[in-house]
Amino acid sequence: MTDYDLIVIGAGPVGENVADYATKRGVRAAIVEAELVGGECSYWACMPSKALLRSGHAIRAARRLAGAREAVGGALDASAVLARRSSFTDQWRDDGQVAWLESAGIDLIRGRGRLTGPGQVTVDGRTYSARAVALATGSVPVLPDIPGLAAAAPWGTREATAADHVPERLTIIGGGVAGTELAYAFTSLGSRVTVLSRAGLLDREEPFVGEHVAAALAVEGVDVRLGAVPVRVDRDPHGTVRVVLADGTEVLADELLVSTGRRPSTGDLGLDVVGIDPGAVLKVDETMLVAGTDWLYAAGDVNGRALLTHQGKYQARAAGEVIAARLHGHPVADQPWGAHAATADEVAVPRVVFSDPEVAAVGFTEAQARGRGLTVRAVEYDLGQVAGAKLHADGYSGRAKLVVDEDRGVVVGATFVGQDVAELLHAATIAIVGEVPVHRLWHAVPAYPTISEVWLRLLEAYGRPTA
Missing domain, CATH: 3.50.50.60 (FAD/NAD(P)-binding domain)
Incomplete structure (x- = not known):
C-alpha cells in the first residue's frame, strides 16, 4: 500500500494542474513545495512583472491620442505601482493557494522533495511512496560567466x-x-x-x-x-x-x-537514484512520461520543451489525465481529440512580450520554417495602415507577418508587433493548430474597424488561391 497514488514535486501552476486533473479523475494526490504554493509565475514572474508594466503602458497609450494626451500630466506614482504589484502576489503569502489545494482535495507537503527510489519521495527526512511521481520544478536563471558578476x-x-x-x-x-x-x-x-x-x-x-x-x-x-x-x-x-x-x-x-536565460531545474532532485544524471535534460514523450521509466513524469519548464507557463499548464493537463488513466488501468490510446497527449508544444507555441509595442508570435519564424525544410512563402503588412489600429493610436506603428507552408496551404507562423496586438494571437494559434487551409481563412471575416482586419490585408497580400 502506497501513501499516495501520485506525488507531484513543485506547486507552481504546472504542478497544481497535474495534481488537479489527476485528482478530478479519482487519484489520491499530494504536492510538495519548498517555497510558496503558486510558484514562480504567481510571485516573481508573470503576474508581478505584468502589473509593473501596465501603468506605464496605459500612460503611453493615452499620450498617443489627441485629447487624451492633454489630460495626462506628471510622472507615474512609483509607490502606488509597487503597491499594486504587491497586491497581485498577496504580499508574497500563499494562503489563498493553500486553501485552493484543500478545496481540491490535494494534500500539501511542505519542504524540499527529492527522489530516493522508484516511486519514493523524501521530504525533510520523511519518505513517502506513490505509484507515480511528477516533476514540476520549473527552471532557474543562468548566470553568465563574467568575472566579478x-x-x-x-x-x-x-x-x-x-x-x-x-x-x-x-x-x-x-x-x-x-x-x-x-x-x-x-x-x-x-x-x-x-x-x-x-x-x-x-x-x-x-x-x-x-x-x-x-x-x-x-x-x-x-x-x-x-x-x-x-x-x-x-x-x-x-x-x-x-x-x-x-x-x-x-x-x-x-x-x-x-x-x-534559464535552464530546467533538475540538479537537486535525486535523479541519480533512478539512473538519470543530475542536471540532465529530461526526455519525455507526449504524455510527459520520462524516457526509461513507467512511473516518472516531468511537465513544464523542467523538461525543457517550451519554457512558458501556459505551455507548461497545457502539458500538465495532458499528464494529469494520462496518469489517472494508467493508474486506473485504462488503455491510453491515441484519441482523436488528443486528450492524453501534448502535441502542440513544438509547432504552435504562442508567446507574448509585454513590451510597448507588444510582440505576439506563434509557430515558426520564416527562418525557422525554412530551417526545417519547409517550402514557405511569407507576407507582411504595415499595421499602421489598418483602420482599427489608427483608432488605437495616432501615428500607430506596427507590423504583421504570416508564414505559409506552400505544400500544405496552411499557416505555420504568425508575428505581430504593435500596441494592443496580444489579443490577435489566439486566432493565429487556432489557425496553426487547426491547420486551417488558407483558402478557408478568406471566409473568417474580421470585424470592422478592428486591428484584426490585418488578417484580410495579409490574405490579400498572399493572394487568393487559384483553381
Missing part, C-alpha cells in the same frame, strides 16, 4: 519583480523577453535604464520585432546597446555597479539586473 550581487528577475525601491540607474544584461519587459517597467517608474545585449533585442523572433522594440525603447530614453559584451563587473563600497565592456567603455548603475 556573482560578487557584485546582481538582481535576477525575482529581485527585480519584487523590488521595494526604484533605482536611479539600472543596467540590464540581456535583451530577451524578461530584460526587455523590465526595461520598460523601470523606465516607466523613473529609472535611467541601460540595456546591454550581445546580439539584437528579441533575436529569436522575426528581425523587424527587435527593430521596432529597440526604436520604441530609445524614444522612452532607454540606452540600448546592441553587440555589447560585458567582460568585468564590480560593485564599489558605496553600492555603485560598474560594468566594463569589451570595447573598453564602462556603464555605471545603482543596480544591475541579469536576465540571460
Whole structure:
C-alpha cells in the first residue's frame, strides 16, 4: 500500500494542474513545495512583472491620442505601482493557494522533495511512496560567466519583480523577453535604464520585432546597446555597479539586473537514484512520461520543451489525465481529440512580450520554417495602415507577418508587433493548430474597424488561391 497514488514535486501552476486533473479523475494526490504554493509565475514572474508594466503602458497609450494626451500630466506614482504589484502576489503569502489545494482535495507537503527510489519521495527526512511521481520544478536563471558578476550581487528577475525601491540607474544584461519587459517597467517608474545585449533585442523572433522594440525603447530614453559584451563587473563600497565592456567603455548603475536565460531545474532532485544524471535534460514523450521509466513524469519548464507557463499548464493537463488513466488501468490510446497527449508544444507555441509595442508570435519564424525544410512563402503588412489600429493610436506603428507552408496551404507562423496586438494571437494559434487551409481563412471575416482586419490585408497580400 502506497501513501499516495501520485506525488507531484513543485506547486507552481504546472504542478497544481497535474495534481488537479489527476485528482478530478479519482487519484489520491499530494504536492510538495519548498517555497510558496503558486510558484514562480504567481510571485516573481508573470503576474508581478505584468502589473509593473501596465501603468506605464496605459500612460503611453493615452499620450498617443489627441485629447487624451492633454489630460495626462506628471510622472507615474512609483509607490502606488509597487503597491499594486504587491497586491497581485498577496504580499508574497500563499494562503489563498493553500486553501485552493484543500478545496481540491490535494494534500500539501511542505519542504524540499527529492527522489530516493522508484516511486519514493523524501521530504525533510520523511519518505513517502506513490505509484507515480511528477516533476514540476520549473527552471532557474543562468548566470553568465563574467568575472566579478556573482560578487557584485546582481538582481535576477525575482529581485527585480519584487523590488521595494526604484533605482536611479539600472543596467540590464540581456535583451530577451524578461530584460526587455523590465526595461520598460523601470523606465516607466523613473529609472535611467541601460540595456546591454550581445546580439539584437528579441533575436529569436522575426528581425523587424527587435527593430521596432529597440526604436520604441530609445524614444522612452532607454540606452540600448546592441553587440555589447560585458567582460568585468564590480560593485564599489558605496553600492555603485560598474560594468566594463569589451570595447573598453564602462556603464555605471545603482543596480544591475541579469536576465540571460534559464535552464530546467533538475540538479537537486535525486535523479541519480533512478539512473538519470543530475542536471540532465529530461526526455519525455507526449504524455510527459520520462524516457526509461513507467512511473516518472516531468511537465513544464523542467523538461525543457517550451519554457512558458501556459505551455507548461497545457502539458500538465495532458499528464494529469494520462496518469489517472494508467493508474486506473485504462488503455491510453491515441484519441482523436488528443486528450492524453501534448502535441502542440513544438509547432504552435504562442508567446507574448509585454513590451510597448507588444510582440505576439506563434509557430515558426520564416527562418525557422525554412530551417526545417519547409517550402514557405511569407507576407507582411504595415499595421499602421489598418483602420482599427489608427483608432488605437495616432501615428500607430506596427507590423504583421504570416508564414505559409506552400505544400500544405496552411499557416505555420504568425508575428505581430504593435500596441494592443496580444489579443490577435489566439486566432493565429487556432489557425496553426487547426491547420486551417488558407483558402478557408478568406471566409473568417474580421470585424470592422478592428486591428484584426490585418488578417484580410495579409490574405490579400498572399493572394487568393487559384483553381
